[in-house]
Amino acid sequence: MSSFTEIYETRNIIENPSDFGRVAVMYGGSSSEREISLKSGKAVLKALLSRGVEAHSWDPYEKPMKDFKKVGFDRAWIALHGINGEDGVIQDNLQHLNTPYTGSGVKASATAMNKLLSKNIFRSANIPTPNFEVAKSYKDASIAIEKIGYPLIIKPLCQGSSVGMSKVLERADLKDAVEKALLYGEIFLIEECINGEEITISVLQGEALPSIRIITPRVFYDFHAKYESDRTEYVCKGTSNDAEEKLYADIAINAFQKLGCKGWGRVDFMIASNGQPQVLEVNTVPGMTSHSLVPMAAHHIGISFEELCWRILETSFENRIEVSSNDS
Known part of the structure; x- marks a missing residue:
């Protein structure tokens, strides 16, 4: 090859x-x-x-x-x-x-x-990508978790080098992860880990x-x-x-x-x-x-x-x- x-x-x-x-x-x-x-x-x-x-x-x-x-x-x-x-x-x-x-x-x-635009394009093209939801607040994130479950990844929409990104293993980790992501934009991505x-x-x-x-x-x-x-x-x-x-x-x-x-x-x-x-x-x-x-x-x-x-x-x-x- x-x-x-x-x-x-x-x-x-x-x-x-x-x-x-x-x-x-x-x-x-x-x-x-x-x-x-x-x-x-x-x-x-x-x-x-x-x-x-x-x-x-x-x-x-x-x-x-x-x-x-x-x-x-x-x-x-x-x-x-x-x-x-x-x-x-x-x-x-x-x-x-x-x-x-x-x-x-x-x-x-x-x-x-x-990341949201990219993942929507991946989905429409049948390119495999982890399940995801978008959120603007802790409340949004709590609702999204019901669909995705733990563990999960929270990341800003438009950052690279894993800036603002967190791995959330349980609800106790969620608040800090949301606050960290919101430092880099008003919307963040919640992604299946x-x-x-x-x-x-x-x-x-x-x-x-x-x-x-x-x-x-x-x-x-x-x-x-x-x-x-x-x-x-x-x-x-x-x-x-x-x-x-x-x-x-x-x-x-x-x-x-x-x-x-x-x-x-x-x-x-x-x-x-x-x-x-x-x-x-x-x-x-x-x-x-x-x-x-x-x-x-x-x-x-x-x-x-x-x-x-x-x-x-x-x-x-x-x-x-x-x-x-x-x-x-």
Whole structure:
């Protein structure tokens, strides 16, 4: 079996660093994931510079976008995580500036960031995903629990890196979990808790990379387990055989495509007790730190971090500037 499963995109190969022109590596920002974005962006910047790309840092938190056009960038490598980074906002800003950028477009970014929109699309496409309800209060959550039962997961609608997320084992845990989620928005998701291991599939330029199985001693794969703990174990490939690997890759590709995502990203799964993959979410700007999963999967098939950053930058050529029907 090939290390990749083909999907609907093809790689636009760029061989000369000068063809990229002047590149803005956008990282930092003002979201709750700023610190992770800083780590991702600095690593990407270093990698691109090592390959001869004329790359420069740009932190929207420190430099207003009104100054972006004056600098004369030819394209942007987006390493912004969370709100205003992977929710379509910065993508929309760049489109208005006619600046190509890496990864998914405005609509797909916004859809993938919103867990409710994503899960509704998964359901309509018969993509397996844990049962869920939405709530605005402790009272709403109490009613939803009658449908879902314990244990369950409570998470904000539009956050990444497990920010604001809690595992609720019993009613005594509910109030704190609701209050935590409400710190990040007025609506939150209550999701069936799948007691199993997590598997993730990275997508790069139309292909699925090898799976990674995540084994953590913590209650779930939270922020600490993702970025700080050395006790989290990663197994690549994460599946038992070629048939299982293809199953996960095909579901990941389908989920990625149904949300309209492009270029690169990551699809996260939980393994249900019956062995069925359950899609949790699609990440359109995954982390690029020392603990990150996309570089890990790429490394497994011989793609260095520097080459990975180059190939993600190539997706800016595929990410045509979108024109709405009102503008045509």
